[in-house]
Amino acid sequence: MPALQNPTLSNIHVYPIKSCHSVQLNESQVGNLGLVNDRRFMFIEEANGRFITQRKYASMALVRPLIDLTNKTLILTSYDDDQADLELPLYPDTTTMEQRTVKLWKDTLTAFDMGDEAGKWLETFLVNHRAHDVANNHNPDDPDPQEGHYSRPAHQQLNGVHSPFSDWSPVSFGFQASMDAVNQALIERGAINQDNTIGLDRFRNNISITGTLPWEEDTWLVVKIGEVTFYMIRPIGRCTVPGVDQDHGVKDKWGGPLAYLKETRSFVEKPNDGCFCVDVVPLTSGVIRVGDKVEVLERIPEGKEQKPLAK
Template sequence: MASLSAIHIFPVKSCHYVQVEECKVHHLGLENDRRFMLIDERTGRFISQRKYSSMILLRPVIDLDKETLSLTSDRQAPLVLPLHPDTSALQKRSAQLWKNTLTVFDLGDEAAAWLSEFFQLHRDHDIQNSHNPDDPVKDNDSLVKARLVYAEDPKKGVYQNPAHVKLPGVHSPFTDWSPISFGCEASLDAMNTDLVNQGISQGAKIPLIRFRNNISISGTTPWEEENWLVVKIGEVTFYVIRPIARCTVPGVDQDTGIKDSWGGPTPYLVKHRQFAEKPNEGRFCVDVVPLTSGTIHVGDKVQVLERIPTEYQQQPVKADQPNVPARR
């Protein structure tokens, strides 16, 4: 029987995760997930672990009783911020998240100074663990000047990031596309078996958190989630959109920020888990939109209410050769 095995939220996009036993789900995805993001002060474009692997060393800590979010690292004193800032006192900014231009709120100069110090202290780490072949961190790169921004509840009319054209009122926080992602342990096990047996991973197996999914599910068969359509977990019903195209981030340890010496799983996925409609993209986990609100708990039963009809199901096609890692 399929069940919810783990819940992870990522309070600050591209930074470390927080594991929880239960979580509210609503029109902006999981409570407190990716509501904060780092942007380049000069361009407004989001800053990502795709380039700066040190971001995983920035560990957000949430205190629900005090309603605070603390930014912590091993080389700095914590910076304590409100978990739900009073935006009336904050400056609005435009932020660029992929092709979307979003109206966000800036958390101020103190947070910006803390982040600039963080990147300066971890510069050597980023140079040594640069894993994006299109945009590597180099010795002569200028220092990162980051601002911390916040996504206000869309119901207040400022932040707007619709999750699906046919689901009005549901928005994505600072996620790449959909508000929520599922990952299934059986599919991970199947991939890890291949990575080891084919000599790709030098004997290593990677954990599911490498894919930064929100919801982990046990008790399925490998890859069946790619044909799910409607799923209920606890009090919440979800609509499954599509398998997720992977970049190079799964090749970085999500606790240390150190890249795999063997290159990570994305080239394997490009070869074995690409689909005809989007060739040269290796896919793993699935994008999901909530259809209802409620609370989910670790241990909840996962009920597949609808599957994609057989005649419309897509099967992965093997690539002729392992291409360069896909980009979203």
């Protein structure tokens, strides 16, 4: 199935802290853990070691991490109040850090504690935004939409399994043509209007692609972008987070796109999921840049591709 034009990498985003705001890039190095500096940090509940996200605290979208590559620092900033910024090492010396056992969905992981100062900064932020989060509360016990996890066996000389703090795969693709199709359908249903369409950033994908037909990604298997070849695993089962405005940390009063996606984008493997964007893994390493051509190296054989279930 040919595309309308040449598919092109239109945007690159990394999320240094899981479930906080993104950093937009013009280029990025990609390795076995995905895009460099993507989801390398995560907030947890002190009492139980469980990760926390916008599912529980919509205000986390207002934490704006800044990356200073010159000084190799990660700077925590609060978008909408006067809380002082906090500077942390981007690549901390883990040999001097306390290890913690943390929970990410069904996984039990070993992570490194960034220290009391970082914990107090987050505690202050959440206290300052308590009223905001009460008004935009999400279910803290949302089920794992993937009912599983991505894992990558470590090199034989390394101990354990190594992965970023992503929900499943280390990289995700989003497609603008499919986003446009969703918005048009939501407009036709009266859920939204032309003035409040939703953007791909709601789905927190790393790589955005333009120049395809809507849902053409359902037929892709292996693609090359810049210097990197990616294997496309499957559509991503979504949770409630795409119902949060990522610029203001506000939950949609109309309920968000999840109900529509469950109706129109469920598949045999995950019949109760609403899917959007695609989980991918890098097969090679290298650099990708905005404007790179997206080459489809292999497609799913005709007749073998998954199709959404009829509702």
